[in-house]
Amino acid sequence: MTTPFYISPEQIMKDKADYARKGIARGRSAVVLQYDAGILLVAENWSPALHKISEIYDQIAFAAVGRYNEFENLRIMGVRIADLRGYSYDRRDVTARGLANAYAQTLGTIFSSAGEKPFEVELVVAEVGDTAADDQIYRLTYDGSVADEHGWMVMGGQTEPIAAYLEQNYAEGLGVDDAIRLAVRALGEGNPGTDGPRRIEANQLEVAVLDRGRPTRKFKRLTRARLETVLGTDAPAAAPAAPAPAGDAAPAGDGAERPATGPQPPKPGETSTGDGDGGPAL
């Protein structure tokens, strides 16, 4: 009789976390930030049909990066939870906190289940309030950890340069046009070409807002024409450094069109319990 092959739980969790991070890091990034009249969601997305950002409920939006079929599954789950709650109780009883908890439970269960591979996704549930102080932005990672964010947040592949740019340039109370320009420039810092930051065009972006001034349904997608107007006033950067990716429309996500920048290496001493790079776990 052979001795059963032993792998320590730490090693299993670490491998799972590495696997999920690697998948997420292959994709293009998304930025969520608060502006003077609500919350702005910007994703680099070359597909006009497959969305990374969408409406969940009146005042709640969803944005995700990673593997398309997985986050689409989670998005539909969120819409079902929200609509069921709103229909059986009241529209006011649908909250981002409730949704974030449901996502955390689901992602956490999948991450620690022996039979399933972890989801390669990172997502945001954002709820716009009556004032900026009431806005809620919950960020969820592949292992089900939740973080409560304020101001701005970035997720996806190569987030460090984007985060560094936002850290330096973000200010509270930006107008929507300024916020869009800031987010798009920040996204250009990720995966830069040889000539420095990329200039991202309107047709490579998916942009939506939760505008607290709108009646009932606050979510609004910004059209290509609107984006062109906003971004057109930007000082033109040097020749676009981004090589046109081949066969980008693959629903398998943003993955694979760009050589993997590699997963963020696990921090020294990290036991990969899954806190990941997602800020403080709650």
Add this chain to the structure above:
Amino acid sequence: MTSIPDGNSPLPAAFRAVGSSSFSDFLASYAPDLLPHRRALPAGATVDAPHGTTIVAATFPGGVVMAGDRRATMGNIIAQRDIEKVFPADEYSCVSIAGTAGIGLEMTRLFQVELEHYEKIEGTTLSLDGKANRLSQMIRQNLGLAMQGLAVVPMFCGYDHEVGGGRIFSYDVTGGRYEETNYHSVGSGSLFARGALKKLHRPGMTAEQVVTVLVQALYDAADDDSATGGPDLTRSIWPVVYVITEDGARRLPDDEMGPIVRAVVEGRLTEPDGPNASPPTGA
């Protein structure tokens, strides 16, 4: 009753199941108790519940207007003076209910969620015919209750971007769907309202003229049908009126409705039977 997930426990598999884009299909599989038609009444039982009565609608070039009176009755009692029977179904359509108020309101709520759910899941709205057919199915499911006296007969109006105009759909209790041209009315006062509409409505009218015509029609319905409420000048309760155009559905606020209704009532002070239909040209 099925418990509503609170997000603090693992969710049932139904939430992540690959399924249709329909919210009522999801409810039917996960929480059938929440569907409006899932009630079992003892055979032969009747329930005395409030009824909503007259609703009217008419088209104009560029859209459609829908209006409803404000009275709900329970037998010979006025159950409510300011009930609303006309609701936006989504941005470009409205639904209104005549018949059993409780069932109708619940059906309306489910229909609203149904349209919004589809829009969010699919990233696009249903066609106007798709919406009208979906409502048809919901009425069909209610047939069992309708046969026990809890009937709902809605009317559905919307702006169809493909056709480029307003459309009106009426229904019967079996879910039969009928598209109406120019104008229609449903409810106990509808015979009188339809007579007024026939005499006063002309295809080329402006939206404002159509609103006035609908208020006249509701006045006539209330004049001859005890279950339909007339304009309540003492309490300033005006008919609920939605104008649906290419830009969406808009409810006319009280400060716009007040002068229109007062003008109609003013006219009736000298001509109690209302305005005359314009005589045929050349006669």
